[in-house]
């Protein structure tokens with residue numbers, strides 16, 4: 579699945595991404611670290627918020643964090659390299675679904691808090707977290723959501739009079 583995920587458009591062949599695997603006991607350790615950070619960021623966080631945060635890391639048997647590597651580059655803008663890393667995340671979702679697993683792309687504050695990213699997850703200063711992909715066996719059928727109408731989003735250029 580990771581090999582499939584790594585098969586993405588990549589301007590300049592920069593490979594602007596890497597994977598972090600969180601499995602086994604590391605799930606509990608990460609949940610504990612996230613809880614500790616949440617209690618600093620939001621001292622008034624209630625039990626339900628804390629439990630939801632912990633569950634994000636403990637429930638899925640496998641979590642893959644997609645890290646975007648965005649150091650200086652003279653030619654390829656960071657936004658393009660971040661786009662490639664986003665493709666990796668989506669490609670991993672598709673690969674997991676194709677294998678029959680449930681999978682979900684998650685972010686929230688853990689994807690943006692630099693202290694959590696650098697001190698807990700070990701990201702470098704020039705790295706960003708695209709998100710974590712939670713992968714496991716789905717236990718409930720996820721209801722289909724309303725999807726945008728592609729035709730309503732389409733215009734021509736130049737605009738038609």
Ligand SMILES: Cc1cc2nc3c(=O)[nH]c(=O)nc-3n(C[C@H](O)[C@H](O)[C@H](O)COP(=O)(O)O)c2cc1C
Pocket residue numbers: 682683684685686708709722723
């Ligand atoms: C960048 C990104 C971050 C997301 N973060 C979250 C999140 O933190 N929590 C959440 O419930 N859904 C999050 N989602 C939405 C879910 O991944 C997913 O789209 C949603 O559960 C519906 O799934 P579906 O679009 O496959 O039907 C995020 C999606 C994207 C693209």
